[in-house]
Amino acid sequence: MQNFTFYAPTKIIFGRDTIPQIGEALAADGISRVVLVAGGGSIYKNGVHEAVTGSLEKHGIRFAEIGGVRSNPRLSKLRDVITLLKGEKAEAVLAVGGGSVFDTAKAAAMGALYDGDVWDFFCGKAAVKEALPVYGVLTASGTSSEMNNTAVVTREDDESKWAIASPVLVPKVSVIDPSVQATLPESQTVSGGIDAVTHVLEAYVISCPGLDFVQDYCETLIRAMMRRIPQLVKNPADYEARAELAWCCSLAHNGLSNVGRPVRGDFASHRIEHSLSAIFDVPHGTGLAIIMPAWMEYVYRDAEPVFERLAASVFGIRDGEDRALRGIRALREYFRSLGSPVTLREVGVAKADLPRIADNAAKLAPLGAVRKIEREDILRILETAW
């Protein structure tokens, strides 16, 4: 086991009818003025907006609102949120939505205390030192943004979808009421679940001696999510399945899967997917269902024991030749069984587009840790994924 730091300080308030607790949580921290950041509008239909604003009013918390954050959140919207935060002299940011809303709220929280342009943090021109405190009400599970230190934003003009991470970005309190996810579109449930499964896999593939428990933990998490996603495809209102999947999604990328490894994860698949979704606006989890198995097929020989272990423990493939490869194919078939696209063709990407995606991803090359990959490798992975 390698040395590590673990820090996941978010207070999670989890369960049915917990959303009205958000006002009290803010008031307990002495917050009296927030900006509420929201997404495309579902919270106005399912009662979440009313529950949140009612709770804020009850606790005397003044708020301004900005909606319209979309999946694969954009820098232009982020700048609007920062302008509002500064104008309102907000003491905190309140995310009410899914991962994209949380990412935007977190990035805005650091932008609000910075005089320059917020993109400076993403491109390394400025270091994150402080941020407004972030609170949230989660309405779609997947990214774990509600419990981690990361935010991902796309700059539209050059299709850069980049990530920033800092301990100051970890939300103070996140309220997760799984029951409000019952009305999510099936594709969003599936995409969110796949995103979370791949978060664990990004860590899992980086093994070393002494990680027996951590690897077992990752497998337990993966198996639980893989059980629950199809249950929700069948019955979106299954509360126990919603609750368990939501909790597993939060745990999947809060740091627990990553402890003790030589590096915290590979993340080449995530980087390539970011380029895909920056250009083609594919849902992040869908992009990962396409990219990750292709990446695995490209690199698995560099970490064959861990891929064989995955095949055995998650897919029951314990005997015979090519167990690692058969496990990878079983993973792709599992994604397909959920109704997810698993090839680039299915999401409307032409073969001629592949070099453009590779160019975009190669801006951050070399990618990955199982194998360091460059533009040519990325292109081959994309060809497999096509």
Next chain:
Amino acid sequence: MQNFTFYAPTKIIFGRDTIPQIGEALAADGISRVVLVAGGGSIYKNGVHEAVTGSLEKHGIRFAEIGGVRSNPRLSKLRDVITLLKGEKAEAVLAVGGGSVFDTAKAAAMGALYDGDVWDFFCGKAAVKEALPVYGVLTASGTSSEMNNTAVVTREDDESKWAIASPVLVPKVSVIDPSVQATLPESQTVSGGIDAVTHVLEAYVISCPGLDFVQDYCETLIRAMMRRIPQLVKNPADYEARAELAWCCSLAHNGLSNVGRPVRGDFASHRIEHSLSAIFDVPHGTGLAIIMPAWMEYVYRDAEPVFERLAASVFGIRDGEDRALRGIRALREYFRSLGSPVTLREVGVAKADLPRIADNAAKLAPLGAVRKIEREDILRILETAW
């Protein structure tokens, strides 16, 4: 799954040679004056004291010291620590030791900001509202005190060993260098490991629908610890075993095992053991190896499916009659195989002493959740344990 709150905000700095980071961690939080709380003296022999004080000096942090905290920590010592904290106008408490040192430091942190007697918090006369920030360097794993909100202290005059819990008691930063545990006495490694296994079991026995992942997680944790403890009995310097056991002990009682349950755990075994160790000064983990199987034998019919699941998943007992009971006996045999006493006789308790232990434990009756137990039940459990 039931509603829950999860909050484990401690920053964990984990691994070889990490102790010199404690000064930086304190300085980063603006702390310039601490009281260092320590135990019986091993830290002066194994280099830990030198590493800690060197780090404090390097970062310009003034410190006063108080040693002599012993296992089953005493109220009299706690009061001494509080007096020193007040006299020194300490800005933080720094625990350097095992669970008893952490418990004392945490209890002292709240006592330092209170004008009355600290026992008021334990007996419910005062509510915990604030505490000095707590930092720590862990030198013996078991209690998870380094990552949770709980402190247990014994009032000598009436042998009350009682617990207090509050979010303000959770340590800010805990440094865990597993390599310094290589020189622990074998009995302490075993007792600490058993304590941690029983922490998970206290939660595990309280099941409900929707806990598939949480129960799997608990089993993964229990199996990992049960693998590692005998490895350390064989080779106390096995770093990978130390590291994995240390991390599992921290996770065992930081709240993750407890989420989603109707109540967070049973804890009747812990309460009875507290009475045992308050009167007879048995190591806590040893007491649990004696009490918990006896408690299980007394109550298992009230939660037979969960005890059958334990027998199957941890001990491979999947077929035949009396699986639950055979699993409980296998647990006791496992504790015995580690060299731990598993009966009260072995630790010098006379049969005539049992009513006194039962009287002590019954002060907090009814105990438990699998079955609510009273004095007469406790006495029968003690007879089985004898």
